[in-house]
Amino acid sequence: GAGVSQTPSNKVTEKGKYVELRCDPISGHTALYWYRQSLGQGPEFLIYFQGTGAADDSGLPNDRFFAVRPEGSVSTLKIQRTERGDSAVYLCASSSSVQETQYFGPGTRLLVL
Amino acid sequence: GNSVTQMEGPVTLSEEAFLTINCTYTATGYPSLFWYVQYPGEGLQLLLKATKADDKGSNKGFEATYRKETTSFHLEKGSVQVSDSAVYFCALSDRRIKGAQKLVFGQGTRLTINP
Numbered sequence: 001g002a003g004v005s006q007t008p009s010n011k012v013t014e015k016g017k018y019v020e021l022r023c024d025p026i027s028g029h030t031a032l033y034w035y036r037q038s039l040g041q042g043p044e045f046l047i048y049f050q051g052t053g054a055a056d057d058s059g060l061p062n063d064r065f066f067a068v069r070p071e072g073s074v075s076t077l078k079i080q081r082t083e084r085g086d087s088a089v090y091l092c093a094s095s096s097s098v099q100e101t102q103y104f105g106p107g108t109r110l111l112v113l
Numbered sequence: 114g115n116s117v118t119q120m121e122g123p124v125t126l127s128e129e130a131f132l133t134i135n136c137t138y139t140a141t142g143y144p145s146l147f148w149y150v151q152y153p154g155e156g157l158q159l160l161l162k163a164t165k166a167d168d169k170g171s172n173k174g175f176e177a178t179y180r181k182e183t184t185s186f187h188l189e190k191g192s193v194q195v196s197d198s199a200v201y202f203c204a205l206s207d208r209r210i211k212g213a214q215k216l217v218f219g220q221g222t223r224l225t226i227n228p
Contacts, residue, residue: 041220
């Protein structure tokens with residue numbers, strides 16, 4: 001079946017602008033995760049959803065970052081007033097339950113000029 | 114807090130060479146341990162995992178053993194191929210929060226295999 005998909009694959013924006021990044025998990029997966037991967041580093045946890053609710057948002061760096069998953073499927077990561085330091089690859093992963101393997105999407109590469 | 118430290122790259126080997134990529138971890142409790150691989154132009158894929166001490170994970174000729182006494186999970190392969198060229202990430206699952214499976218990753222090791 002289809003894997004995790006993320007759109008857009010690349011996003012270039014200007015400092016101060018607002019961006020939305022979308023994640024479509026594998027159908028039926030209840031757990032959804034967002035990670036951020038800076039150049040040359042491993043992914044870092046941002047937020048985790050179980051169903052519609054954010055069960056753990058301890059990784060969000062500040063209040064400019066927000067994520068939603070209103071119907072328990074698609075999730076959107078929203079970044080307000082983008083800064084150059086937000087440039088990174090944003091990864092989404094989903095799993096069939098909190099104990100199961102996480103399947104990653106290809107990521108969205110965000111560049112803030 | 115929990116953390117993962119892995120061997121710095123890049124690592125360059127000839128085809129059929131023996132591979133070891135070192136990984137050590139710091140964790141409270143009893144995390145699960147993982148190796149993920151990122152092939153050029155592709156997303157992260159789970160390579161293998163181990164959920165408790167002395168477990169051995171294996172896949173595609175790669176192996177890693179969960180060593181609690183040395184807090185290590187080194188990745189090994191007896192004979193590498195050009196197609197193994199990729200970035201390898203060691204990771205642990207942070208289970209301090211009940212039900213949460215957030216992964217803590219090492220910085221990655223880039224492996225290049227020359228024919």
